[in-house]
Amino acid sequence: xxxxxxxxxxxxxxxxxxxxxxxxxxxxxxxxxxxxxxxxxxxxxxxxxxxxxxxxxxxxxxxxxxxxxxxxxxxxxxxxxxxxxxxxxxxxxxxxxxxxxxxxxxxxxxxxxxxxxxxxxxxxxxxxxxxxxxxxxxxxxxxxxxxxxxxxxxxxxxxxxxxxx
Amino acid sequence: xxxxxxxxxxxxxxxxxxxxxxxxxxxxxxxxxxxxxxxxxxxxxxxxxxxxxxxxxxxxxxxxxxxxxxxxxxxxxxxxxxxxxxxxxxxxxxxxxxxxxxxx
Numbered sequence: 001x002x003x004x005x006x007x008x009x010x011x012x013x014x015x016x017x018x019x020x021x022x023x024x025x026x027x028x029x030x031x032x033x034x035x036x037x038x039x040x041x042x043x044x045x046x047x048x049x050x051x052x053x054x055x056x057x058x059x060x061x062x063x064x065x066x067x068x069x070x071x072x073x074x075x076x077x078x079x080x081x082x083x084x085x086x087x088x089x090x091x092x093x094x095x096x097x098x099x100x101x102x103x104x105x106x107x108x109x110x111x112x113x114x115x116x117x118x119x120x121x122x123x124x125x126x127x128x129x130x131x132x133x134x135x136x137x138x139x140x141x142x143x144x145x146x147x148x149x150x151x152x153x154x155x156x157x158x159x160x161x162x163x164x165x
Numbered sequence: 166x167x168x169x170x171x172x173x174x175x176x177x178x179x180x181x182x183x184x185x186x187x188x189x190x191x192x193x194x195x196x197x198x199x200x201x202x203x204x205x206x207x208x209x210x211x212x213x214x215x216x217x218x219x220x221x222x223x224x225x226x227x228x229x230x231x232x233x234x235x236x237x238x239x240x241x242x243x244x245x246x247x248x249x250x251x252x253x254x255x256x257x258x259x260x261x262x263x264x265x266x267x268x269x
Contacts, residue, residue, distance in 0.1 A: 009170060013170070013174045016174060016178055016204075016208075017174065017177050017178060017181070020177075020178050020181040020182065020201050021181060023181070023185060023194070023197050023198065023201060024181055024182075024184055024185035024188070024189065024194075024198060029191060029193065029194065032194055032197060033197070036197045036200065036201070039178070039201060039204070040200070040204060043178075043204045043207065043208060046171065046174065046208055046211070046212075047207075047208075047211055050171065050211045050212055050214070050215035050216070051215050052211045052214070052215070052228055052231070054228070055207075055211065055228055055231055055232070055235075058232070058235060059235075062235055062239060063200075066239065067200065067238075067239070067242055070242060070243065070246055071193065071196070071197065071242075071246070073246070074193055074196075074246045074249055074250065075193060077250055077253070078193070078249060078250065078253040078259050086189075086190070086191060086194070087190060088188045088189060088190060089188065089189070089190045089261075089262050091187065091188065092187075092188035094187070095183075095184050095187035095188035096184060096188070098183065098184070098187060099180040099181070099183045099184035099187070100180070102179070102180050102183055103176055103177060103179075103180035106172075106176040106179070106180075107173055107176050110169055110172045110173060110176065111169070115168060115217060116217060116218040117167070117168060117216060117217065117218060118216070118217055118218025118219060119218075120215060120216055121215070121224075122215060122224070123214075123221055123224045123225050123228065127221060127225050128225055128228050128229070130225075131222065131225035131226065131229055132225075132229050132232065135222075136226075136229050139233065143233055143236045143237070146236070146237065146240050147236060147239070147240050149240075150239075150240035150241075150243050150244050151243065153244055153247070154243045154244055154246070154247035155247075157244070157247035157248060157250075157251050158247045158250050158251060
């Protein structure tokens with residue numbers, strides 16, 4: 001039964017997983033950054049299909065706009081000479097075994113689980129904002145404090161004395 | 166399209182990220198793989214919020230949790246990039262197998 005939403009879902013899932021595989025398989029680190037962008041846009045598509053329109057927009061803005069730019073900057077400021085000669089460390093066969101085992105365990109749990117499926121629905125942006133600013137207002141403020149501390153910490157870490165470099 | 170589909174995609178993305186964290190050498194690539202794992206968690210949360218037999222408040226909590234995860238991911242990324250830049254300045258390398266000062 002190939003409904004349009006199912007087709008869209010498989011397209012978004014293919015983007016997500018294909019991008020993820022690109023991140024971990026490519027030998028060129030700039031390609032890895034763009035594969036990460038592809039994967040994150042696929043995740044935004046999955047959010048749209050699960051009725052989280054606001055979070056899909058946030059995903060595009062934060063990840064597409066900020067995170068990828070930050071990662072590309074960190075690439076340009078470090079090691080520009082060997083962008084296309086990435087090597088894995090020598091424990092990669094073990095890493096494959098661990099990853100496949102984890103995937104097997106999680107998917108076995110998913111398939112054997114029988115969750116309480118309800119009617120499929122999203123919530124309005126108004127509901128989300130209401131919940132965020134009433135019930136979860138204190139965690140929200142703490143999150144903003146965490147962002148501020150991270151900002152100051154990042155500045156302190158990269159600052160050099162005398163302003164050179 | 167049902168909940169299990171979302172969960173399987175999330176599990177696959179998480180495993181891919183786990184492989185990247187364990188197998189890659191460059192600290193920047195490890196950072197990207199961590200972002201993949203965080204996004205896998207977000208897919209799971211959003212899938213549950215949309216498909217389970219939940220009240221409106223519980224669905225809202227699912228999305229609020231995703232907002233917090235994105236916030237913490239952004240803060241973590243900014244700090245990690247700062248640490249990587251510092252590391253490159255001090256050691257001229259961002260490969261994690263060359264940074265072994267604290268290994269005994």
